[in-house]
Amino acid sequence: MSDLQQIVHALGRRARAAARVLALASSEQKNRALAAIADELLAATDPILAANAADLTAAREGGLSPAMLDRLTLDRVRLTAIAQGVRAVAELPDPVGRNLRDWTHANGLRFAKISVPIGVIGFIYESRPNVTADAAALCLKSGNAVILRGGSEALASNHALAAAVARGLERAGLPGDAAQLVPTADREAVRQLCALDEFVDLLIPRGGRGLIETVVQHARMPVIKHYDGICALYVDAAADLAMAERIALNAKCQRPGVCNAIETLLVHRDVAAEFLPRVARVLRDRGVQLRADPGALTVLGGEQAPGIAAAADADFRTEFLDLILAVKIVDSLDAAVAHIAANGSHHSDTIVTEDATAAEIFLRAVDSAVVYWNASTRFTDGAEFGFGAEIGISTDRLHARGPMALEELTTYKYVARGTGQVR
Amino acid sequence: MSDLQQIVHALGRRARAAARVLALASSEQKNRALAAIADELLAATDPILAANAADLTAAREGGLSPAMLDRLTLDRVRLTAIAQGVRAVAELPDPVGRNLRDWTHANGLRFAKISVPIGVIGFIYESRPNVTADAAALCLKSGNAVILRGGSEALASNHALAAAVARGLERAGLPGDAAQLVPTADREAVRQLCALDEFVDLLIPRGGRGLIETVVQHARMPVIKHYDGICALYVDAAADLAMAERIALNAKCQRPGVCNAIETLLVHRDVAAEFLPRVARVLRDRGVQLRADPGALTVLGGEQAPGIAAAADADFRTEFLDLILAVKIVDSLDAAVAHIAANGSHHSDTIVTEDATAAEIFLRAVDSAVVYWNASTRFTDGAEFGFGAEIGISTDRLHARGPMALEELTTYKYVARGTGQVR
Numbered sequence: 001m002s003d004l005q006q007i008v009h010a011l012g013r014r015a016r017a018a019a020r021v022l023a024l025a026s027s028e029q030k031n032r033a034l035a036a037i038a039d040e041l042l043a044a045t046d047p048i049l050a051a052n053a054a055d056l057t058a059a060r061e062g063g064l065s066p067a068m069l070d071r072l073t074l075d076r077v078r079l080t081a082i083a084q085g086v087r088a089v090a091e092l093p094d095p096v097g098r099n100l101r102d103w104t105h106a107n108g109l110r111f112a113k114i115s116v117p118i119g120v121i122g123f124i125y126e127s128r129p130n131v132t133a134d135a136a137a138l139c140l141k142s143g144n145a146v147i148l149r150g151g152s153e154a155l156a157s158n159h160a161l162a163a164a165v166a167r168g169l170e171r172a173g174l175p176g177d178a179a180q181l182v183p184t185a186d187r188e189a190v191r192q193l194c195a196l197d198e199f200v201d202l203l204i205p206r207g208g209r210g211l212i213e214t215v216v217q218h219a220r221m222p223v224i225k226h227y228d229g230i231c232a233l234y235v236d237a238a239a240d241l242a243m244a245e246r247i248a249l250n251a252k253c254q255r256p257g258v259c260n261a262i263e264t265l266l267v268h269r270d271v272a273a274e275f276l277p278r279v280a281r282v283l284r285d286r287g288v289q290l291r292a293d294p295g296a297l298t299v300l301g302g303e304q305a306p307g308i309a310a311a312a313d314a315d316f317r318t319e320f321l322d323l324i325l326a327v328k329i330v331d332s333l334d335a336a337v338a339h340i341a342a343n344g345s346h347h348s349d350t351i352v353t354e355d356a357t358a359a360e361i362f363l364r365a366v367d368s369a370v371v372y373w374n375a376s377t378r379f380t381d382g383a384e385f386g387f388g389a390e391i392g393i394s395t396d397r398l399h400a401r402g403p404m405a406l407e408e409l410t411t412y413k414y415v416a417r418g419t420g421q422v423r
Numbered sequence: 424m425s426d427l428q429q430i431v432h433a434l435g436r437r438a439r440a441a442a443r444v445l446a447l448a449s450s451e452q453k454n455r456a457l458a459a460i461a462d463e464l465l466a467a468t469d470p471i472l473a474a475n476a477a478d479l480t481a482a483r484e485g486g487l488s489p490a491m492l493d494r495l496t497l498d499r500v501r502l503t504a505i506a507q508g509v510r511a512v513a514e515l516p517d518p519v520g521r522n523l524r525d526w527t528h529a530n531g532l533r534f535a536k537i538s539v540p541i542g543v544i545g546f547i548y549e550s551r552p553n554v555t556a557d558a559a560a561l562c563l564k565s566g567n568a569v570i571l572r573g574g575s576e577a578l579a580s581n582h583a584l585a586a587a588v589a590r591g592l593e594r595a596g597l598p599g600d601a602a603q604l605v606p607t608a609d610r611e612a613v614r615q616l617c618a619l620d621e622f623v624d625l626l627i628p629r630g631g632r633g634l635i636e637t638v639v640q641h642a643r644m645p646v647i648k649h650y651d652g653i654c655a656l657y658v659d660a661a662a663d664l665a666m667a668e669r670i671a672l673n674a675k676c677q678r679p680g681v682c683n684a685i686e687t688l689l690v691h692r693d694v695a696a697e698f699l700p701r702v703a704r705v706l707r708d709r710g711v712q713l714r715a716d717p718g719a720l721t722v723l724g725g726e727q728a729p730g731i732a733a734a735a736d737a738d739f740r741t742e743f744l745d746l747i748l749a750v751k752i753v754d755s756l757d758a759a760v761a762h763i764a765a766n767g768s769h770h771s772d773t774i775v776t777e778d779a780t781a782a783e784i785f786l787r788a789v790d791s792a793v794v795y796w797n798a799s800t801r802f803t804d805g806a807e808f809g810f811g812a813e814i815g816i817s818t819d820r821l822h823a824r825g826p827m828a829l830e831e832l833t834t835y836k837y838v839a840r841g842t843g844q845v846r
Contacts, residue, residue, distance in 0.1 A: 020764070024788060103809065109798050111808065116790070118820060197639070201820055216620070220639050222646075222821045243843040250845035341443070363838045365447060367539070375532050375841030384846070385534065385837075386526065397541060397624055397834050398645045399822040411820050414808075415786045418798030420666040422673035423807070 004184065008192035011147050011180050012199030015120040018177040019145035023117045027094040029172060030141055034090040037140075037168030038083040041133060044164040045079055051160035052129065059153045071128045072154055082133045082161075085389070089137040092388045095406040096143045109418045115410040117143030119201035122193050123391070124149040124215065126207045129157040136165045136179040138391050142409035145178045147200065149193065152185035159183070194218035204404075206392050224400050226392035228319045229259030229347040231377045234336040234362065236353035237268040241275050243374060244352040248279050251350070251376040253286045257321045259393060260348050260380040264316055265290075265327045266336045272299050272329045280307070288323045291315045295329035316343045333358050337365045344368065347395055348377040348402075369394065369402035427607065431615035434570050434603050435622030438543040441598040442568035446540045450517040452595060453564055457513040460563075460591030461506040464556060467587040468502055474583035475552065482576045494551045495577055505556045505584075508812070512560040515811045518829040519566045532841045538833040540566030542624035545616045546814070547572040547638065549630045552580040559588045559602040561814050565832035568601045570623065572616065575608035582606070617641035627827075629815050647823050649815035651742045652682030652770040654800045657759040657785065659776035660691040664698050666797060667775040671702050671748075674773070674799045676709045680744045682816060683771050683803040687739055688713075688750045689759045695722050695752045703730070711746045714738045718752035739766045756781050760788045767791065770818055771800040771825075792817065792825035 001009065022030075041048070052074040059072055095115060102112040121144050123135045132150055139146035150158040158181050166176030182189050190211070193200060197220035205215040206226035215223055233251055235244045251262040267275055276299045280290055284307040291311035292300055300308045315326040316339070330336045340349050350372035351362040359373040370380045380402060382390025387405035394400040400408035424432065445453075464471070475497040482495055518538060525535040544567050546558045555573055562569035573581040581604050589599035605612050613634070616623060620643035628638040629649040638646055656674055658667045674685040690698055699722045703713055707730040714734035715723055723731050738749040739762070753759045763772050773795035774785040782796040793803045803825060805813025810828035817823040823831035 020790075023790070105802070105807065105809070109802060119790075216643050222819070240843070246843060246845055254846055359840075363840075367443075367446070367542075368836065370837040370839060372839045373841060375839055375844040376846055378846040379528070379532060379839060379844070384528065386528070396645070401835060402837055412824060413791065414793040414825055416793060416795045416798055416802060417782075417786075418796060420663070420669060421798040421802070422669055423677055423799055423801040 004186055004188055005192055007183065008189055008196060011182065012120070012196045014177040015145040015147050015180060016199045018175040019117065019120045021175050022140070022145055022178050023096075023119075023143050025143065025174060029174065030094070030143070031090040033140060033169050033172035033174050034086055034137055036171040037133070037137065037165050038086040040164040040168040040171070041079065041083045041086065041161070044160060045076060048079060048157065048160040048164065049074060049076070051156040055154055055156045062153070064153060068127060072157070074129060074157060078130065082130050085130075086133055086137045089141050089389055092141065092406060094141070095410045100412055105421070107421050109416055109421045112415045113412050114415055115407070116413050118409060118411050120145045120147065120199055121409070122147045122149065122196070122200045122203040124190060124193070124203065124205040124207065124211065125151070126211070127151040127154055129154045129161060132158045132161045132181070133165065134389070135391055136162070138389055138406060138409060140169070140178060142406050144409055147180050147182060147193065149182040149190060155185050190214055191218050195220060197221040204392065222399070224394050224396050224404065226404070227395040228345040229261070229393070229395070230264065230317060230319050230343065230345040231260060231262045231348045232264040232266055232340050232344055232350075233262045233377070234266040234330075234340075234349070234351045235268060235271060235275055236333060236351055236355060236358050237270040238355035238358060239268075239271060239275070239352040240354055241271065241278065244275060245279050245282060247350065247352055247374075247376050249282055249286065251378055252283065252288055252325050253323070254378055256323050259319070260377050261321070262377055263318065263320050263324075263326060264343070265325055266330050266339060267296070267327070268333075268336070269329050269331050272296065276300055276327070283307070283325065286323070288325055291324060291326045293328040296327045299329070319345070333361060337362065340366055340368070345395060346397075347393070348372065348380040350375060350377050427609055427611055428615055430606065431612055431619060434605065435543070435619045437600040438568040438570050438603060439622045441600040442540065442543045444598050445563070445568055445601050446519075446542075446566050448566065448597060452597065453517070453566070454513040456563060456592050456595035456597050457509055457560055459594040460556070460560065460588050461509040463587040463591040463594070464502065464506045464509065464584070467583060468499060471502060471580065471583040471587065472497060472499070474579040478577055478579045485576070487576060491550060491576075495580070497552055497580060501553065505553050508553075509556055509560045512564050512812055515564065515829060517564070518833045523835055528844070530844050532839050532844045535838045536835050537838055538830070539836050541832060541834050543568045543570065543622055544832070545570045545572065545619070545623045545626040547613060547616070547626065547628040547630065547634065548574070549634070550574040550577055552577045552584060555581045555584045555604070556588065557812070558814055559585070561812055561829060561832060563592070563601060565829050567832055570603050570605060570616065572605040572613060578608050613637055614641050618643060620644040627815065645822070647817050647819050647827065649827070650818040651768040652684070652816070652818070653687065653740060653742050653766065653768040654683060654685045654771045655687040655689055655763050655767055655773075656685045656800070657689040657753075657763070657772070657774045658691060658694060658698055659756060659774055659778060659781050660693040661778035661781060662691075662694060662698070662775040663777055664694065664701065667698060668702050668705060670773065670775055670797075670799050672705055672709065674801055675706065675711055675748050676746070677801055679746050682742070683800050684744070685800055686741065686743050686747075686749060687766070688748055689753050689762060690719070690750070691756075691759070692752050692754050695719065699723055699750070706730070706748065709746070711748055714747060714749045716751040719750045722752070742768070756784060760785065763789055763791070768818060769820075770816070771795065771803040773798060773800050
């Protein structure tokens with residue numbers, strides 16, 4: 001084994017041992033650990049901010065964009081919020097040990113389906129160091145050990161944060177190895193993690209195409225991707241156009257850089273002449289560029305109109321994460337559904353209509369994690385769903401779809417209690 | 424693309440199109456298709472048996488074992504049973520469209536979590552042709568399209584069966600492409616399926632180590648393995664030894680060739696001298712060979728005793744699927760749990776004890792799909808669980824654990840109905 005392989009293998013071995021302890025920890029002990037972690041994070045404010053300052057200096061020298069620098073930055077206010085987030089997780093119900101179902105066999109054997117931790121989770125994410133503490137807290141609460149692989153530009157910050165987390169775990173009598181950081185920025189470490197199916201039960205990658213592709217290609221264990229949101233708003237022939245305008249504005253502009261913002265606006269032909277100029281006006285006022293298909297371009301006054309450009313096909317398959325919206329006129333509800341099936345990312349899509357039949361067809365036929373009728377796609381979020389916290393939003397279909405929180409960090413086992421039953 | 428790639432790619436493309444239709448089919452239409460498939464299977468008795476005879480001739484020339492030849496053989500009785508099995512699936516409740524949970528946001532947005540089909544399932548299995556019809560029926564009922572990859576020795580039989588299935592689908596107005604057979608015995612086709620994440624949402628391999636390893640290494644999509652059962656019976660210090668004997672006999676001998684039979688017997692030191700000779704006698708009468716660790720070997724009279732051999736370490740990590748049982752004396756409940764964690768396959772394990780505290784520790788600490796107290800491991804089975812049918816028994820941890828049936832062939836989506844809600 002190479003040195004790196006040895007390092008990653010040792011992380012895995014220790015995580016597996018820690019997971020066995022964590023799986024049997026009581027709710028009370030896990031909550032005590034969360035409180036201790038919050039305390040340790042605040043107590044380590046100075047070293048954490050010093051480590052973050054070193055990361056920021058290197059990142060500035062490396063030419064990181066201002067937006068990325070902002071995401072990387074920690075200060076006293078942000079660190080306090082991180083510690084409060086950890087304390088808030090303690091308040092949530094324990095997702096482990098829930099009785100999901102029970103029944104009795106005709107022979108008297110009593111079955112119960114019980115939620116249990118997944119085991120060891122490999123969590124691969126980018127830039128923002130607050131995710132390090134959030135993910136550690138959620139994995140701890142759900143009884144899982146976690147191996148954290150953050151962005152290379154946040155390595156020193158993450159080190160300092162993870163050290164505080166480990167101290168908190170140990171203060172509560174739990175193994176510090178329950179939340180370990182991959183101690184190197186070497187990209188090869190991700191591939192090593194992907195091969196570690198002996199020790200890692202689930203990989204959660206959250207990031208860009210390069211990261212996701214590496215994980216999909218190499219992982220030997222289950223993967224739940226947290227990837228693109230190419231979300232669409234479809235304005236039906238029977239839409240309340242004032243409502244459609246409000247929803248378009250909210251879903252595009254309230255926070256354009258997140259995965260549940262819309263990237264595509266589909267408008268039924270019958271209302272396009274009325275709706276498109278109207279929505280274009282309010283969107284333009286908010287600085288949104290519209291990239292219009294030929295039909296929409298005509299209605300909107302052509303490319304010379306301010307804030308209007310011609311759409312390329314690729315624009316309908318792009319997560320802009322910016323004040324850009326691809327616009328298309330469709331002939332029917334079916335055409336809208338077909339467009340979403342062919343171009344969307346199965347994340348979140350919404351129909352605005354007063355026609356309940358059309359709405360129910362859309363809700364049934366659109367195969368996305370969350371499908372809305374007369375509401376903004378921005379509600380696809382763990383907190384909005386009432387989950388209390390989230391580790392991300394799954395764009396995969398199995399085990400977890402959409403907002404992924406504590407329950408989605410558990411699996412189940414069956415327990416059967418008998419009196420000597422045989423077949 | 425190679426010819427094979429083109430063939431597999433086309434299977435995927437057609438399966439995806441069929442899955443879209445199937446996902447929206449009504450329960451009534453799916454049940455009509457199941458009835459039509461059963462009819463078509465019986466109507467095609469002659470060509471199916473002729474194809475099977477050709478497979479059997481080739482298999483005999485290829486030197487297939489008598490046991491494998493028996494598994495490959497179809498006759499009128501078996502074909503009637505297959506058709507009845509398909510009809511029985513129609514009687515089961517539709518697993519699609521169940522309301523798994525619903526709640527309302529403070530702003531009035533109404534959420535529902537609804538079961539939906541997974542999409543396209545790649546099912547890779549070995550030898551027994553009855554699995555072809557079973558899997559097609561279960562996937563159809565759960566609204567999924569399936570690509571079937573059976574054993575090469577059953578290719579002609581599977582062709583004839585799949586043709587009857589496709590005719591049944593079409594008679595009910597559903598796409599025949601909803602259940603397609605990979606039309607070649609080329610092993611490379613499995614690797615091509617593994618790369619087809621554009622069209623295949625889940626791979627279910629059911630077979631030996633070579634197949635599983637190929638799939639784990641190459642699959643780009645989720646995989647649910649149906650693999651080894653290295654199941655253990657632990658006889659506690661406080662066991663009812665007569666019950667332990669009955670359960671050992673049942674779990675080892677009732678059907679030794681299946682994954683939920685026990686392969687390991689762990690006996691607490693305090694009862695070993697009394698229990699081991701006694702259970703050895705009844706097991707020997709049933710033709711079982713015991714492979715004993717040094718401690719058990721001494722109690723059992725050494726290697727010269729009839730039916731007794733010394734165990735190698737590997738015997739405790741082997742799925743014998745035969746009348747062989749690895750036997751070990753352990754010092755404590757904890758040692759039994761540790762042995763199972765280190766050597767078992769997380770399938771099914773059981774404790775026999777009258778001590779409820781010991782039982783609950785075992786049920787909690789043993790991390791297997793099904794954990795039993797005072798019952799045979801042989802109950803790990805879709806029919807025994809009341810699931811009505813099963814596509815296999817998952818040895819994985821995510822999405823489906825243990826018996827996998829109709830519900831486990833679905834995933835979910837969220838549907839949210841609003842009145843113009845924005846954030």
